[in-house]
Amino acid sequence: MTLILALDFGGTKLAAAIANVGSRQWLRCERRFSPRNANASSDLEMMRELIHFLLQSAKPAAIGVSFGGPVDATTGTVRLSHHVCGWENIRLKDLLEAEFGVFVSVDNDANVAALGEHRFGAGQGYESLFYITVSTGVGGGWILNGKPWRGVGGMAGEIGHMVVDPSGPMCLCGKRGCVERLASGVYMARDVREMLENEPQRRRERREGEILRDLVGGNLELVTGRVVSEAAGLGDELAEQILYRGAWGLGVGIGNVANLMNPQRFVLGGSVTKAGERWWEVVRKTARETALPEVDLEIVPAALGDDAPLWGAVALAQSTLISS
Amino acid sequence: MTLILALDFGGTKLAAAIANVGSRQWLRCERRFSPRNANASSDLEMMRELIHFLLQSAKPAAIGVSFGGPVDATTGTVRLSHHVCGWENIRLKDLLEAEFGVFVSVDNDANVAALGEHRFGAGQGYESLFYITVSTGVGGGWILNGKPWRGVGGMAGEIGHMVVDPSGPMCLCGKRGCVERLASGVYMARDVREMLENEPQRRRERREGEILRDLVGGNLELVTGRVVSEAAGLGDELAEQILYRGAWGLGVGIGNVANLMNPQRFVLGGSVTKAGERWWEVVRKTARETALPEVDLEIVPAALGDDAPLWGAVALAQSTLISS
Known part of the structure; x- marks a missing residue:
């Protein structure tokens, strides 16, 4: 069997997995949280351990890598990480090729996850799709004519800053x-915290954010995107206000993208997409209202969840086997 | 020599031209204004006259058509015209093929103009570009990987309704x-008229819009996008306000598109792009501020002017000769 090694350098976690070519199941898959004070060297060292633990004495035919930050996919050079320092201009492809002696392909996580969903998930059979991850941040990746579209500088897909x-x-x-700024988990949590910290007296009198406060035992530092979703699901009006403002912003973005590129499908993944049915309703309704009536629009949840970058890395690596 | 016939059904005018394959000059080119009460039949009849006048007894090897409205490019069927009635579901490709006995290719004007600029104009040598026409309306057309990108339903490029x-x-x-709504000539003219019609007394006292009024001899019905540009160029503050608000809106749109698709080049054509250097400055500055710092951005004027759709139609027709 021909073995593929897939690596995922996320902002807060690392993952590695191996699978045989053509298989849709991992032989083995390992994940670690990256410590708070991680840097490029410590991330690389932890990833090496994962790899050796997975591979034992086996040798992969190719390696695919998903990196959580801008990457020059043609040279496999990381531009930077927004979460972990020391990644500026690291030639990740060269580094891994020297170490493992096989072909390595590197791209940023949104592009790789788009490829994963296209090849193995909710985008199978769709020749044009836009994958959007709504999590700590908001990012996107394109498949056009069945292939990743990265743009001239590899920067395409940045719906997050539309x-x-x-x-x-x-x-x-x-x-x-x-x-x-409107739809990501980190910003929603921050906005909720700030709203509760401002005018706390008035808000308490009106019982605003009461459910939210209860969920974190009164410690606003513990409010996360997930807590905002949960509180909204329980009927907290302040949490609803922030969560659905985010869904509205994302919906406008998707509608604009539909008008501009008219892809077959939008695939949405990331933690915020688990916020519940009403979040999806607001996204879909707003996108439908923003797109022109003649523009067809289909928005579906990602199928691979957190594994999308790893499966995309498998697809990346497999494509190098075919083309080499 | 192999003759190509290029047709342009604009909203307010019709044009037809003939050129030899490989040539960059028209053998003959004719234009007519479409009357106010035109419909699909009268437009087709007028176009027939132009064609027979141009061709005499010659026979083209292929026909390319630019249509000012949404088109299903795979079947060459017009969906509708926003300016001329009776065009709904007209099978323009079939109709012309039956009449002239050669292969006909039809697409909407923004896509065709993008192809024209790519093949013969400001987009030569650029494998990815977005062409934007800023005129009566605002439309756009994509070239990606050196080919038109139309989207799954042929609706891609609609930056106008972002x-x-x-x-x-x-x-x-x-x-x-x-x-x-912000940047097109028709809407800018309407906004200026409404601003002058509201509170005319107060505006007159402040001498607001005075230059504008002078340009149309006091008859606000005569205000057009061109008049707004001209008045702004002469220092009319009200005209400036509307014109540069439009440039700002277009700049935000272009910056958003740059983040999303990261094309090599933006090519801008249409009457409003002749509004002067300051209009271009506002567009470029706003686009630069809207795009992420890592996203390169180049915005240039179209080179073919009003001929872009006709030259694009030539390119469309030529591509059918190669592929057939």
Whole structure:
């Protein structure tokens, strides 16, 4: 059997898996959380351990890598990580090829996850699709004519920083009201915290955010995107306000993308997409209203969940076997 | 020599031209204005006259057609025209093939103009580009991997109805603050007229719109997009306000598209792009601010002007000769 090694350098976790070519099941799969003070060297060292643990004495035919940050896919060089320091200009492809003596293919996580869903998940049989991950941040990856579309500098897919409300809140990117600023878990949690910290007395009198406060035992530091979703599901109006504002922003973004590129399918993954049926309703309704009536629009959940980047890495590696 | 016939059904005018394969000059080119009460039949009849006048007894090897409205390019069927009635579901390709006995290729004007600029104009040598026409309306056409990208239903390229300001003015499409609503000539003219008609006394006292009024001899019905540009160029503050708000909206749209698709080049054509250097500055500056710093961005004027759809039609027709 021909063995494929798939690696996923996420912002907060690392994963590695092996599978035989053509198989849809992992032979073995391992995950680790990356520590808070991780840097590129410690991440690489931890990944090496995972790899040797998985492979034992076996040798893969090719390696595919998903990296959580901008990558020059033609050279396999990491541009930077927004979460882990020390990754600037690391030639990850060269480094792994020197170490393992096989062909290595590297791309950013959204592109790789798009490829994973296209080949093995909710995008099978669709020649054009846009995959969007809505999690800590918001990112996207394209499949056009059955192949990844990366753009001239490898930067395509950045729906996260599409401005949908120029009078909205300020994002780290320097613009107001971009999709990520409204819809990502980190920003939703921050907005909820700030709203509860401002005018706490008035809000308490009106019992605003009460369910939210209960969920974190009164410690607002513990509010995350997941907590906001949960509180909204339980009927907390403040959490609903923030969660569905995010769904609205994402829906406007998707509708704009539909008008612009008219892909067959939108596939949505990431933790925020587990926020419940009403979140999906708001996304779908807003996207439908934003797209022109003549533009068909289909929005479906990702099928591979957290495994999408790993399966995409398998597809990346397999394509190098075919083309080499 | 092998003769190509190129046809352009614009909203307000018709054009036909003939050229030899490989040539970059028209053998003959004819244009007519379509009358106000035109319908599909009268447009077709007028186009027939143009064609017979051009061809005399010659026979083209293929015909390429640019149509000003949504088209199903795979079947060459017009969906509708926003300007001329009676075009719904007209099988333009079949109709012309039956009449002239040669292969006919039909696509909408923005896609065809994009192809024209790619093959013969400002997009030569660029494998990925987005062409935007800013005129009566705002439309766009894609070239990706050196070929037109039309989307699954042929609707790709609709930057005109991308929402950039959800609290902006209402568009006919039912949404607020889309690019076309802000940046197109027709809407800019309407906004200027309405501003001058409201509170005319107060505006006169402040001498607002004075240059604009002078340009149309006081008859606000004569205000067009071109008049707004001209007045802005002469320092009319009200005209400036509307013209540069449009440039801002278009710039946000272009920045969003750059983040999403990261094409090599943006090519801008249409009457509004002749509004002067400051209009271009606002478009470029806003697009640069909207795009992520890592996303390269180049925005250039179209090279073919009003001939872009005709030259694109030549390219369309030539490609059928090669593939047939």
